[in-house]
Amino acid sequence: MAENNATYLIRGASILGSGAEDLLISDGVIAARGAAAAAHKDAHGATVIEAAGLVALPGMVDVHTHLREPGREDAETVETGTRAAALGGFTAVHAMANSNPVADTAGVVEQVHSLGRAAGWVDVRPVGAVTVGLAGEQLAELGAMADSRAQVRMFSDDGLCVHDPVLMRRALEYVKAFDGVVAQHAQEPRLTAGAQMNEGAVSAVLGLTGWPAVAEESIIARDVLLAQHVNSRLHVCHVSTAGSVDIIRWAKERGINVTAEVTPHHLLLTDDLVRSYNPVYKVNPPLRTDADVQALRAGLADGTIDVVGTDHAPHPSEHKECEWAQAAMGMTGLETALSVVQHTMIETGLMTWADFARVTSTAAAQIGRVTDQGRPLDAGEPANIILVDPAARWTVDPAKMATMGRNSPFAGLELPGQVVATFYKGHPTVLDGKLNTPYREPAAAGAS
Numbered sequence: 420m421a422e423n424n425a426t427y428l429i430r431g432a433s434i435l436g437s438g439a440e441d442l443l444i445s446d447g448v449i450a451a452r453g454a455a456a457a458a459h460k461d462a463h464g465a466t467v468i469e470a471a472g473l474v475a476l477p478g479m480v481d482v483h484t485h486l487r488e489p490g491r492e493d494a495e496t497v498e499t500g501t502r503a504a505a506l507g508g509f510t511a512v513h514a515m516a517n518s519n520p521v522a523d524t525a526g527v528v529e530q531v532h533s534l535g536r537a538a539g540w541v542d543v544r545p546v547g548a549v550t551v552g553l554a555g556e557q558l559a560e561l562g563a564m565a566d567s568r569a570q571v572r573m574f575s576d577d578g579l580c581v582h583d584p585v586l587m588r589r590a591l592e593y594v595k596a597f598d599g600v601v602a603q604h605a606q607e608p609r610l611t612a613g614a615q616m617n618e619g620a621v622s623a624v625l626g627l628t629g630w631p632a633v634a635e636e637s638i639i640a641r642d643v644l645l646a647q648h649v650n651s652r653l654h655v656c657h658v659s660t661a662g663s664v665d666i667i668r669w670a671k672e673r674g675i676n677v678t679a680e681v682t683p684h685h686l687l688l689t690d691d692l693v694r695s696y697n698p699v700y701k702v703n704p705p706l707r708t709d710a711d712v713q714a715l716r717a718g719l720a721d722g723t724i725d726v727v728g729t730d731h732a733p734h735p736s737e738h739k740e741c742e743w744a745q746a747a748m749g750m751t752g753l754e755t756a757l758s759v760v761q762h763t764m765i766e767t768g769l770m771t772w773a774d775f776a777r778v779t780s781t782a783a784a785q786i787g788r789v790t791d792q793g794r795p796l797d798a799g800e801p802a803n804i805i806l807v808d809p810a811a812r813w814t815v816d817p818a819k820m821a822t823m824g825r826n827s828p829f830a831g832l833e834l835p836g837q838v839v840a841t842f843y844k845g846h847p848t849v850l851d852g853k854l855n856t857p858y859r860e861p862a863a864a865g866a867s
Contacts, residue, residue, distance in 0.1 A: 425466060427847070428456060432470035432806060434796055436772030442475060444802045447845035452798050468850075470806055473839055476776050478510025478541075478803035480783035480792050482602070482680055483577070483656060483728030484753065486512070486543070489530060490519025495733040495823050497531065500753070501540035503731075503822035505848040507753040508838040510803040511542035511784070511792045516553070517578045523548035523559035525567035532569035539857030540848050544787055547571040549590050549601060553579050558590060565597040572788040575602035577656055578703070580638060582608055587642060591651035598788060600652040600678075603642055605663070606704065610634035615744065617690040617705040625693065627743075630705045632660040639663050643670035643677050654786055655679040657730050659704040661714035668723045678786050680728035681715050683759035684750055684828055688712075692828075698739050698746030699828050702732075719778060720769040726783045729756045733824020751824040755815060757807065758834035765809075766835060772809075802845035811837035821854070 429442040434452075442449055443456035443465060451459055459465075481504065487495035497514070504512050514531050516522035522531060528545035535543020547564040551557050553576045564571040574594060581587045581603060590601050611634045616622050618629025639655055643666065646653035655667065658679045670677045684702065689709050692700045700706060718724040732749025739746055760779065764770040770778075784793030794800040814833050817825040841849035846858040 426464060427842070428465035428467045429470050429475060429806065430457070430467055432473050432475035434475050435776055436474050439471065442796065442804070444804070444842060444845050447802055449796060449798055449800050449802050452796065455798070468840065472810065473806045473808055474772050475796060476772065476805050476807060477780040477793055477796060478805050478841065478843065479508045479757065479779045480787065480789060481509050481512040481729050481731070481753065482573070482654070482726055482783045482786055483730045484512040484514055485517065485732045485749070486514045486531070487518060487733065488534060489527070493735050497534040497543060498538045499821060499823050500731070500733070501535065501538045501543060502854060503753040503820060505540040505841050505843065506821050506838060506854060507755070508757045508805040508807065508841055509541050509753065510841065510843045511544060511789055513544045513546050513573055513787055515546050515577045516548040516575060521548050521552050522546065523551050525560060525563040528564050528569040528571050529567050536860065539859055541843060542789065542792065544573070544789060545569045545571055546602065547574045549574045549576045549581050550586065555579065555581060555583060555586065558586065558593065561590070561593050561599070562596070565599060572597070572599045573602055573654070573786070574599060575604065575656065577602065577604045580604050580606040580608060582638070584641060584645065588645050588649060591646055591653065592649045595649070595651045600654050600786060602654040602656050603638065604656050605635045605638040605642070607634045607637050610637070616693050616701070617707050619690060619708060621690045621693060627693070632662050632707070635660055635704055636662040636666055639666050643667070643675050646677055647673070647675045651676065653677045657682050657685065657704055657728065658715065658724060659685050659707050659711065661711050664714050664718035664723055668718070671723065678725040679723070680726045681719055681724045682728060682730045683752055683756045685715055686712065686719070686763040687759055688828055696743050698741065698743050699750070699826050699830070701743060701746050701748050702750050703748040716763060716767070716769055719764065726778050726786065727756060727760055729753055731822070733822050734826050736825055739826045749826065751817070751820070751822050751827045753822060754820050755827060755829050755834065757838060758813070758836045759829065761809065761836040762834055802842050804842040805838055806840040808837045808839050809835065811835065813837060
């Protein structure tokens, strides 16, 4: 295994898509950049990585990942999910709370945190449940989770909406004490009972119960007003409609402390795919119309939507390879996120690689209060870095992915961009596009 404190010289990479420079990595940090990096390489005995034609970016940070462990190891484990994350260019992920048992106590979030440290592929940041058992009836141990070794700062009942406005207000008030954020799954349950897909022309033709846009938009409208009222931080998970973008834009114009995410699949896919009745396209919130897709892209480009969150949701094959009505909702996304964002936002001219770094890393780290991620690629900063080949093309094959889930909606699509290397805390977890070795914490002083 390569040593964590090994020294690497990344030579000739395009930093955030601009001019080519060298980066020297040593002892987990960027020791030097540019001419200073090249000048010191011999003294440090650096391993040279030729990076001409590659883009150097801060490691990606996912605010929305389902790792399933504990309790659903038939779908994913922290080990397999974080391997997939490293291959996808992530150096940190936020693990959602809907495990079994639910991550609603300090004990469970500490277990998830420990599993992430033991795996060593990325920084695993547990997300605590807002309510006990995700039942929406009483607040979970928010303070205890915040004070735990996991230092939880994001709380969500994702998969379920905190639909009680009194409970949502209390949660927003509570997290202010430790600069936390409530990440809301915006879905009014009474408007989506039995819903199977987006409510619209396609659902009418197929005869499937529709999921109206207003079910999402009404909760976002309520919650931004609650956040304003109590002066607290609100994050909106997986925004999917044009109306939601408009409401969030309105809230930001008024100084309300709200952030929002969009998934890669909502940036590319539409409800027209449901005509195939292939359950791989069944997801919550549902795939919407092309008009919604275009509004989401515009919202991400202009900063109304702050970040891309994968909502990586692996399922066992038997939960997807069945009739539409019985199939589970969710899609995998960690290993395809970079390519989909490059395809939908960079190749369309809506964003630059510097913008990409903002929406996949910097802003995400700020939302989750992860201080050593999403940092500039400058001397003295933590060496959480990825190298991307923007000219590469590849065809998505779920069977070749590191995740246990095979439910990728992009199967068979040719996409641009490949993660060539991922450095986590200065250690290459991915080299030449393949898993290398995990990062291991240095032994404590005096340990045998």
